[in-house]
Amino acid sequence: MPELLPWEKVGSEFKKVRKRAGMLIDLRRCVGCHACTVSCKTENEVPLGGFRMRVRYLERPGPEQSTIAFAPLICMQCQDAPCLTACPSKAIVRGEDGRVKVDESKCDREEECITACPYGAIFINEEKQVAEKCDLCEHRTDVGLDPACVSSCPSEALQFGDFDDPEDPVTKIAADAGALGWKENEGTKPSVLYIGHEPWMEEKANSGVQLSEADMDVTYEQNNLEVGKR
Amino acid sequence: MERKTLTRRDLFRVGGGIAASGMLPLPSFAEGISAKPLAPGRLGRIDYSKAKAVPTICFGCTTHCGVVGWVENGRVRRIDGNPLDPNSKGNICSKAQGMISYTYYPERLLYPLRRVGKRGEGKWKRVPWDEALGEIAEKMRPLREAGTPEEFVFHYGRDKTKGYTKRFTNAFGTPNRLNRRSICSSNRRAPLMSFYGREFEWESQDFENTQYIVNFGGNPMEAYQGGLYMMHRIQHARVDKGARMVTFEVRPSATASVSDEYYPIMPGTDGAVAFAMIHVILKEGLENAEFWNRWANYPLDDLRGDVAEYTPEWAEEKSGVPADDIRRIAIEFAKAAPACCTMSNRGSAKHYNGVQSDRAIRTLDVLVGNVGKPGGFCLSSLRGWAGRYGQEGLPKLSQPGPKASDPMPWGLGEGFNEDAFRKLPEEVQERVNAFPEFWRKKYFGELATPSEYPLAWHWYQMRVGQLVYPYIKESRQKVSVYMSFTLGASYGYPEANLAREVLADEELIPFHVAVDISYSEQAALADIILPEATSLERWDHHSTNNYGLVPYTGVRQPLVKPLGQSRSIQDILRDLARRIGGGMEEYFAFDDMEGFYREWYQNLPISWEDFKQRGIWMDETREKDYELYERPLTEAELADTSVDSETGIITQKESGKAVGIVKDGKSIRGFDTPSRTIGVYDEIWPIAAKAVGLPLDDVNASPVAVYDTVPEHRDLPEDRYIFTTFKWNVHTQGRSAHWKYHSEIVHTNPVFMHPDTGAKLGLKEGDTIKLTVFRPKGHTYRSGEEGAMGAFENHVRFLKGVHPRVMACSHHVGHFEQGSVAKAENRKSAPEQGIDSESKAFKDADIPDKLWWSREKNGIGGGVHINDALPINPCPLTGGQNWYDNVCSIEKV
C-alpha cells in the first residue's frame, strides 16, 4: 500500500479517546502573529466583533522593558466551569472528553454564562441569537486534525492534547515546564495551561478574549473609542 | 538538547488515532447537541470526512509557503500548512486564510469593465472579454508594427509567474516590464551581490543550527520575505536550543519583542554599530584570520586601519546603543562562530547610507568566518534550476518553449536599438555613451534601466519603480499603452499622488489597462479593467531559497475554477498575444494550461500526478548547501578554461567568465564574483559614481564599507523627528486591507511615539497631530528643496519601545478604494457592473454591515493614507527607496 500523505489520513481511521482535552500555550514561543485568531475565525465563521480566541498585545511594564508581550487567550475549558453552572437553560454542556460546549438548541441567550466566565470567552452570536465560544474545534479533532488555531500556529506555541493521559507529549511538556492556568486563583481548574505567563499580564488583559474599551492593546484599536477621549 | 515540542510534521497525526491508545470508530461528531440555523452567507462547519485536500502554494505574502486547501462543495473553506514543504515545514501565518477572504470578497472583480465617462470618474460598463481584449490588441498592434514596442509598458506589483509575463513582453518586444524592487529590497540585494555575486539566491542563514543572531532591523516575525521560514527556525533555536537573538530596531516590532535583547537605535546608524563590532572583534583577536585571508579580497590590516576610529564609544554617540553592550555583543557573537549569523533588512538598508551599513554587517560574518558554515551565514544556490552554481544533479526545470529572445539593448551600433536610443533626452544619451563597455549591453532605456542608477541593473534588472511616474512626466519615455498588473502604485508608492496625477493624464498615458482582483486605487484609474483569477484558481511555478538549505520546488495549482468571468494572467496574456498576432501567437500556441505546467516540470523524477498530490518536490537525500564555495569544479566546468597564474582565477576561454579559483592546488568554485573571492572591496561603487557624476566622497561611492551619517540627519534640530513606516504581521503591503478578519485586527495606523517625546510635545494619547515631511538632502530626486513636501493628520499612541527621535506609522490602511472593508465603510463601493455581491458565492454575513470599526458605527475608521507624504527618495546608484530617512515635524491639531 502506498504511503498515505498526511492529509489523506484525515478521517480515515479512528477517533482517539480523551478524558481531559486541553491546550498548552507556550508564551515563550508566541510571536503574536494572529494566525490562530484569523484561522479560528475563518474556520468557525466567527462574526466580526466576536472572538472564540484572541491574541492580546500587552506592553511590558516598567521603565526598562520596552517591548510587547503576546498572550493568546481562549476559553480555558475549565474542569470546574462557572459558565456551565450559571446557565439556567443547561445549554452549556460537558463532552465525554471534558470539553465545554454550547448546545445551541437549548440556548435562550440569557447571557448568565458571559457574566460568569472570568476569561471573557463567551459572546453572543447575534445571527443565531445564541452564546458562542471555543469548543476546541471538535469537528476537526474528531477526524484527527488539530484545532484550527493549533494547526495554524507557526511557532508551535499552541498544542492540543489530553492532560489526563500521562503518555501524551503535551502532558509531559506541561509538567516539565510547570505550566499553570490563567488566573489560577479563580479556582476554575482550566484545561488550558500556560508556560511563561506573569501576573501583570493577567491583570492587564483582564477583560480576556472579547474586545473591551477598558483595554488598550496595540492592535485592535477599540470600538467606539472616541479618539482623544482617553 | 532535544526538541521539547511536537513537530509540525505530526500535525495531522495528533489525535488521528494512528498511534493512539484507545480507539473508537467514527463518526462521533459532537454527541447529543444541536445547532441553530445558519444566517444567510454562512456555510456551517466543514465536514472533513467529505472535504477534499489539495496542496498548493500560498499567495498571502511574498514568502510563498506550501499549503493545503480544503475544498468543500466547490468552495475553498480553509488553509492548513503542507508538512511536506521543507521551508515552512507545514507552518502558516494569518495571511494564508486571506486567500479565502480575497477569493470570496463580495466586492471582488468578476467581469471586464470599460470606462464610460472621464478617467477616474468611477463610471463603468461591463464588456465581453472579446471586446476588451480586442480593444487592447487594436491599441497594441500598431506599436509593434511601427517598431516602437517600447511604448507598451507592463508594470507589476507582484508577479509570481516566474517568467511567464516576460514571455509576453519579450514576444511583444518591449524591455519595459517594470517592478518595484527599489521600493522593496534593492539596497539589501546590491551589497549581497557585491560581496557574493549573482549566482545565489539571497542569504539563507542556517537558523535552525545557530547559537547567536545579531539582527539589524529585520522583522521576520512580521513582514520579511521568507520571514515565516525564519520565524519557526529562530523560535525553535531560541527556546529549545538556547540560541540568543539581539535586535536593533527603531520600534518594538514583534521581532524586537521576542528577541532576547532589544536596543532602540537611532535610524540610519546600524552601520555604526556594525563597525564598532568589527573594531571590537579585531581588538580582541576574535577574528578568523584563516578564513578571511583565504576568502576576503581585502587585506585584514587595511580593515583594521579602516575601523580604528570606529570605537564602541563612537558608535554609542551615533546610535544610542550603549558602548558596553556593543562590546559584549561583539564578543559573544564572535565566540559563537561559526554558529552565529547576522541578519538585516530594510531597517538597516533603506537609508541613504544603507548600502554601506549592509556591507559593514556582511563584513562581520566574513570576519568571524561563519559564511556557509552550519549555524552560520549561508547562501543557497539560485532558484530556478538551470544547472547553475551548486545545482549539479538537480532536474532542469524551465518554462516550455518556444520563448522569444530578450529585446535589443539600446545604444548606437550594430545589435543595438538605435531608434529608441535616439529618442532619449540628449544628456541621457551622452551619459550612456560614456558608460564602461560592460554596461553597454545592459541598457534598455530610462524606465527599465535608469541611467542615473546603474547599480539597479548592473547585476540584474532590479528597476527603480518610484521613478517611473516622474520619468513619464518628464517625457523620458513615451507611453502609448500602460498595463498595471496587481500594482498598488496609486496607493502605496512614495508620492502616490504623483502616480495618480500621471495616471489621470491622458496625454501622458493615453491608454491604461489594469489587471486586478479587486477595485484597487490603481484599477480606478484605468480605461479597461480585466478581472484576474486568484491564487486559489490558477497555476504558477514555485521555487525559492530554502532555509533548510536543500533546493526544492513546488506548484501552485487551481483548487477551484475561476469565479465569475475572471481569468488567470496566463490566460489573459496568451489570448491577448494571439489577438495581437504578427508572430506573437507562435509563443502562445498552447490551449491546455495544465499541460503547459506539466511540461515545465517534466524532468522531475516523480510523475505529474504524484507531484500535484504532494505539491512539493525535494531530493531528501541531497546534502545541504554548506560551503558551496569549497566544492570542486566538475570536469565539464573545467573544460576549455585557463588559469591566471597570479590570482588563480579560472576563466572560461570562450565567454571570458570567471568560473572558479585554484586554492591549495585544487580547482574549486569560490564565490560568483569577478575575483571568485568575497567582494569586501569592490571597484564597482566608485566606477558607478563616476559614471553618473556622484562625488567620490559620497558614502555610496566607496569601494569598501564606510560610515557616514544620513545627510538630513546631521545636526537634526531638536524639534525634528525621523518618520518611519512599518508593516504589521496581519497585512501584506497595500493588498490586504479588504480581508475582513485581518482588518478587524489592524485597521488604523496611529503615529507611535515614545511617551517622553509625547510629553515634550505636550501630547496625550489619542490627540491628533499634523505630521509634516521634508525633502531629503543627499544626492537624490528633488533633494534639498525647502519647505514641506507633504503632511497628514493622525492620532497618536505612546509606546516606550519607540526610539525617542522616531515617529512610527504603518501603512497598509487608509485606503480610498478596494471596497467597503478596505475603506471601513458599511456600504459597498466597488462598481456594481464589475461585482456580483448578491450571488450566493459572494454573500458574506459580515460585509458590509458588521464592520464595527467604521465611522458610521462610531468606530475609529479605516486609518489614514500616508504615502502622498513620503518623498520619492532613491538611494544614489542602486535606486533603492530610502523609506526610513524622512525628517518630519509635529504639530498638535
Ligand code: SF4
Ligand atoms: S498563531 Fe501561535 S505564534 Fe501566532 S499569535 Fe497565535 S499562538 Fe502566537
Ligand code: SF4
Ligand atoms: S508567510 Fe506568507 S506565504 Fe507563508 S503562510 Fe503566511 S502569507 Fe502565506
